[in-house]
Amino acid sequence: MTLGDTILQVENLQTHIDTKMGLVKAVDGVSFSLRRGETLGIVGESGSGKSMTALSILRLVPRPAARIVGGRVLLNGEDLLSYDAERMRRVRGRAISMVLQDPQTSLNPVYSIGGQITEAIANQQRKLPRLELLKRAVAALKTVHVAAPEQRVRDYPHQLSGGMKQRVVAAIANSCEPQILIADEPTTALDATIQAQYLRLLKEIQQESGLSIIFITHDFGIVANMCDHVAVMYGGRVVEYGPVRAIFNSPAHPYTRALLSSVPAVDRTVDRLYSIPGQPPMLWDLPRGCRFAPRCEWADSHCHQEYPPTVPSLDAGQAAHTASCWKLEDIGLENVRC
Amino acid sequence: MRRFLAIRIAQSLLAMLAISVIAFGMTHLSGSPVDSMLPEDAGPEEAAQLTRELGLDRPIHVQYFKFLGRVMTGNMGDSIMSPGASALGVVMDRMPATLLLGGFAIIVSTIIAIPIGVLTAVYRDTAFDAAGKIIALLGQAAPPFWLGIVLIWVFGVTLDWFPTSGRGGFSHFVLPAIAMGWFQVAALMRITRSSMLEVLDSEYIKLARVKGVPEWRIIWVHALRNAAIAPLTYFGVIAGIILTGSVVIETVFVWPGAGQLAVEAIRARDFPVVQAVVLTFAAVFILANLLVDTLYAYVDPRIRYR
Numbered sequence: 001m002t003l004g005d006t007i008l009q010v011e012n013l014q015t016h017i018d019t020k021m022g023l024v025k026a027v028d029g030v031s032f033s034l035r036r037g038e039t040l041g042i043v044g045e046s047g048s049g050k051s052m053t054a055l056s057i058l059r060l061v062p063r064p065a066a067r068i069v070g071g072r073v074l075l076n077g078e079d080l081l082s083y084d085a086e087r088m089r090r091v092r093g094r095a096i097s098m099v100l101q102d103p104q105t106s107l108n109p110v111y112s113i114g115g116q117i118t119e120a121i122a123n124q125q126r127k128l129p130r131l132e133l134l135k136r137a138v139a140a141l142k143t144v145h146v147a148a149p150e151q152r153v154r155d156y157p158h159q160l161s162g163g164m165k166q167r168v169v170a171a172i173a174n175s176c177e178p179q180i181l182i183a184d185e186p187t188t189a190l191d192a193t194i195q196a197q198y199l200r201l202l203k204e205i206q207q208e209s210g211l212s213i214i215f216i217t218h219d220f221g222i223v224a225n226m227c228d229h230v231a232v233m234y235g236g237r238v239v240e241y242g243p244v245r246a247i248f249n250s251p252a253h254p255y256t257r258a259l260l261s262s263v264p265a266v267d268r269t270v271d272r273l274y275s276i277p278g279q280p281p282m283l284w285d286l287p288r289g290c291r292f293a294p295r296c297e298w299a300d301s302h303c304h305q306e307y308p309p310t311v312p313s314l315d316a317g318q319a320a321h322t323a324s325c326w327k328l329e330d331i332g333l334e335n336v337r338c
Numbered sequence: 339m340r341r342f343l344a345i346r347i348a349q350s351l352l353a354m355l356a357i358s359v360i361a362f363g364m365t366h367l368s369g370s371p372v373d374s375m376l377p378e379d380a381g382p383e384e385a386a387q388l389t390r391e392l393g394l395d396r397p398i399h400v401q402y403f404k405f406l407g408r409v410m411t412g413n414m415g416d417s418i419m420s421p422g423a424s425a426l427g428v429v430m431d432r433m434p435a436t437l438l439l440g441g442f443a444i445i446v447s448t449i450i451a452i453p454i455g456v457l458t459a460v461y462r463d464t465a466f467d468a469a470g471k472i473i474a475l476l477g478q479a480a481p482p483f484w485l486g487i488v489l490i491w492v493f494g495v496t497l498d499w500f501p502t503s504g505r506g507g508f509s510h511f512v513l514p515a516i517a518m519g520w521f522q523v524a525a526l527m528r529i530t531r532s533s534m535l536e537v538l539d540s541e542y543i544k545l546a547r548v549k550g551v552p553e554w555r556i557i558w559v560h561a562l563r564n565a566a567i568a569p570l571t572y573f574g575v576i577a578g579i580i581l582t583g584s585v586v587i588e589t590v591f592v593w594p595g596a597g598q599l600a601v602e603a604i605r606a607r608d609f610p611v612v613q614a615v616v617l618t619f620a621a622v623f624i625l626a627n628l629l630v631d632t633l634y635a636y637v638d639p640r641i642r643y644r
Contacts, residue, residue, distance in 0.1 A: 060547050085553075093550035100548070105541040110563045110638055120549040156639040172549060 004036030013071035015056045021284040026052040028236035039213040041227035049236040050216045054182045097178035099186040103166035107157035114153030120175045140171040163194035182214045220263045232256045235281050235291030242321030252313040252323035255292045298327040339642050346631050350624045357620040361613045362402050415610035425610035436595035440580040447519035455530025477524025486517035486590040503592035514591040522576050533565035566637050577626035581619045
């Protein structure tokens with residue numbers, strides 16, 4: 001698919017959280033851009049700041065502990081961080097929508113499915129008569145392939161299966177035809193077959209409406225299937241960014257390489273799956289230099305002292321492939337050890 | 339839904355039956371009323387005769403079933419301390435005053451407690467939340483009888499803002515309702531707060547925000563209905579506390595209700611009246627809980643469809 005103009009531009013986004021341990025820089029200068037119809041994967045371990053990045057875009061970071069302290073989030077050129085609360089509210093659901101991780105708990109148990117879908121529609125288009133709203137709710141359920149939607153609208157969440165609930169969440173997210181859909185690990189709680197169906201469904205919705213998707217995951221399999229570009233996050237920063245092919249074929253950053261090495265491959269038998277030595281950094285006590293340096297086999301004293309700038313990767317042909325590492329030349333482009 | 343209600347009604351009737359056993363048994367544990375009914379110079383023959391007349395010489399289970407049969411038809415015997423009046427009639431004369439005061443206390447405490455509970459959750463760890471904590475602490479620490487006396491002393495006697503006792507216009511309700519209701523406000527507020535905190539932290543509230551639902555709607559519609567179960571349960575408990583509390587509060591404020599009547603009847607060993615009070619209170623309590631359960635089903639579809 002050809003990609004359109006830039007629709008979302010995130011520049012140097014910073015979100016800090018006050019915790020008992022101290023100040024956590026959960027999102028520490030994240031930048032990326034998203035084009036119309038594009039799917040961007042954000043990959044990283046738990047606590048790498050990927051979910052907080054998503055919530056920061058929607059300005060829904062858990063307050064009062066967390067706050068966005070800097071950067072810009074440009075939606076069609078307008079900075080969302082400068083919007084007042086009411087204007088921002090109207091962006092949510094309509095321009096940018098989101099699918100949450102756990103379908104079991106993301107639907108309100110005391111309201112009917114139909115009620116929850118119509119609410120999303122009514123929020124953005126007031127003055128629609130009730131019957132019309134209900135019709136649209138049924139239509140929204142149809143787009144996510146829920147069987148017998150006319151009956152389903154009257155059901156309550158506890159009457160649906162997990163996969164069905166996640167479809168309903170997708171229907172809610174898609175009901176106002178958003179330009180951007182943020183999917184925060186939407187398939188983690190689903191089993192493998194349902195997961196595949198669900199991913200197909202998202203692709204289908206995307207092809208019909210041309211929406212852009214930010215896909216947050218730690219599953220490289222999903223990334224390979226779904227995404228056009230990938231941003232790899234570590235310790236609140238994007239350490240590598242590039243087209244999905246480039247990330248898989250010639251990963252530049254040692255962390256990306258390590259991540260890919262720890263993915264089990266179906267066509268190979270290994271005695272022991274590779275795992276990255278050490279622990280992810282404590283977010284309230286980040287290293288001064290490169291955050292991955294303590295776990296990196298290439299790191300030297302320079303790496304420990306100064307955070308590396310974002311530079312183009314060695315595979316010069318891939319224009320948009322960048323990484324933040326001092327050692328790109330030393331590492332070279334040789335294949336990932338698997 | 340119908341099945342749920344049928345089961346709950348059957349359970350309520352069973353509870354009523356159990357209470358009739360207890361009410362019957364308790365009064366028989368407190369000694370024979372014959373001694374207090376007879377004049378001081380009465381001899382053992384007269385005592386034996388009265389015992390026979392009252393049926394107190396029959397086996398205990400026979401007495402119980404006779405009692406149950408009478409209760410079913412609304413006949414709980416005649417009052418001993420006010421001759422000529424039926425026990426149930428005496429109680430029914432006093433019940434409206436009790437229900438009025440109790441109902442007033444419950445409604446006012448709810449109107450105060452639920453919004454404060456919700457707002458202390460929304461604005462947790464602020465000065466407002468701290469003030470709520472203090473109100474709750476005071477309410478839960480002060481026993482109603484003591485609070486009643488203090489209120490009479492400060493607002494009735496010293497400041498002379500409200501009447502100190504008796505039943506009359508609206509001003510007569512204020513002090514006893516505060517004495518009765520403060521504890522409920524405190525408890526209800528804390529329950530609502532913790533319940534709301536849990537709900538506000540949930541994924542579906544996050545999803546509502548993602549949908550662009552206005553904040554007021556998220557709090558008062560999405561969150562409150564989910565958080566309502568715990569405070570709703572507590573209403574059943576409140577019904578009990580208000581009824582038993584009426585015994586104390588009505589005595590302190592000389593409120594002419596069934597609670598005060600219970601105290602008078604116990605003193606006079608007027609056990610038909612005591613039984614009538616106990617059974618009436620029990621019936622009100624069970625009805626209140628039945629109502630609470632019905633509301634559950636209305637609030638939460640998961641209960642409705644079970």
